[in-house]
Amino acid sequence: MPLIECVPNFSEGRDRTIIQSLGDAIEAVQGVHLLDVSSDYDHHRTVMTFIGEPEPILEAAYQAIVTASTMIDLEKHQGVHPRIGATDVVPFIPLRDASLSDCVELAKTLGELVGDELGLPVYLYEAAATRSERQNLADVRRGGYEKLKEEIHLPHRKPDFGPATLGIAGACVIGARQPLIAFNAYLDTKDVNIAQEIATEIRESGGGLPFVKALGLLVNGQAQVSMNVIDFRQTSLFTIMSALHELVKKYNVTVTHTELVGLIPQSALVNTALSYLQLPIQSRELILESRIGAETGNFKEIPFE
């Protein structure tokens, strides 16, 4: 049975009634499991994570977009995070027995539905992008809702689906990608410049590690290297942490602690452990729970505590 994850980002992080309605719209669809809801007041944004098979996932995503388009008004929205729509971004992610191209198909089906039925402009991004300049979400969203309102009639901003006009629900960016890991490292300094320099060195665009995006921020008075790992199977957290250890030495600081934002695939952690312990990758086959799962179909983890 194919298992797909969907992680829509909504431009609402404050009104509990609206957030509840969005979650309800998703959970009302049979076969869909809502795993996580994270709202951020400052960013005025909510990220929901849900899973299921392709058909219910598509239906739940559509119902959430319908709800957001009737309850969220971009004309009134203010927040530090760049956004162009009530349902700002909808990525589909293959988890099991599904490929990235299955998710591209889902993205296109949803995009057509949203464009035709709801009359919202839809842009396809990442693996679903129809133009190379739309692969990167930051490029699609640059200038936000305000800029898009001025430019949507121009050829280079023509939507992939729906009309080239913008209402108060804005536009919707829909696409397909691999699971993303948001991993932040805090440094023992208040100097945001150090975090920014380390971020520049570690990220792909600065000639650092492939599949890594990074920013230097100041969070509660502490410098933070905020990273997005686009494909943890290509660049592992072990590789990233090792590189970070080298970089902090160079800038004469240390990593005090780290954090994850959102969920992480277990194999990203297991693989990091194998690398650190210098165990061969085949050691994965020696995991007790995998053996139990293969025999009994029950992979529940043996408790750590």
Added chain:
Amino acid sequence: MPLIECVPNFSEGRDRTIIQSLGDAIEAVQGVHLLDVSSDYDHHRTVMTFIGEPEPILEAAYQAIVTASTMIDLEKHQGVHPRIGATDVVPFIPLRDASLSDCVELAKTLGELVGDELGLPVYLYEAAATRSERQNLADVRRGGYEKLKEEIHLPHRKPDFGPATLGIAGACVIGARQPLIAFNAYLDTKDVNIAQEIATEIRESGGGLPFVKALGLLVNGQAQVSMNVIDFRQTSLFTIMSALHELVKKYNVTVTHTELVGLIPQSALVNTALSYLQLPIQSRELILESRIGAETGNFKEIPFE
């Protein structure tokens, strides 16, 4: 449902017919899953790993002991590994919804059965031990079958169950313990003395890490620190690897690679990754598969490849 693991060690690692019969005796019991069979020709020894609920686990262990006692002759057995019986050691390990004392009960029930029904001398060890000097398996087994034959009539070697006489099936050591991790590190040297010195420094008995046993060996011409981790929840693989990194520096060698012998609980790896990545222990709750498992009861891991 309580889930128990049983890992009997048999004094037969060469005759495929006998090894097959031992596995058949275990698998014939409904509700038992045989996860792993590891035979070693030089050690002339086979380790089987099986799981199930208490009642079938007890029955399968008993049937395997019956089979071994009729097929294996300790008078003819030669091998580099210390042993005192055809079924040499039988530990019960609590995996889920079971405690160590549940496993102590199982060990005593099996011990009584083997002593009374099969007439084999039984020694209880580890958490099931009735005397402190029998907690450590190495102490119970010291001198092997040959020494036990001479001494079994002496008070300090009186069995916990069964007669104080030794037949050709030898005796049986039965007990309860936590999951054990067998973890070996190879060094870039042929000098076994270095492995032995590092082993002495890292193990509990040498004043090193608690719950760690270690030996220095020469394996295929390469020095190896061979370790048993008795309780990975108390002393993690991360702690062991970090200590090893310090020690190899001191002796001016490096770890070329490591290996596991037998299975490993997944949380031992996950916890090592969290430590290396400096993530808080609560990050375990952010594992995608755990969330999916909590929602759907299906914890199957998302593929790494």
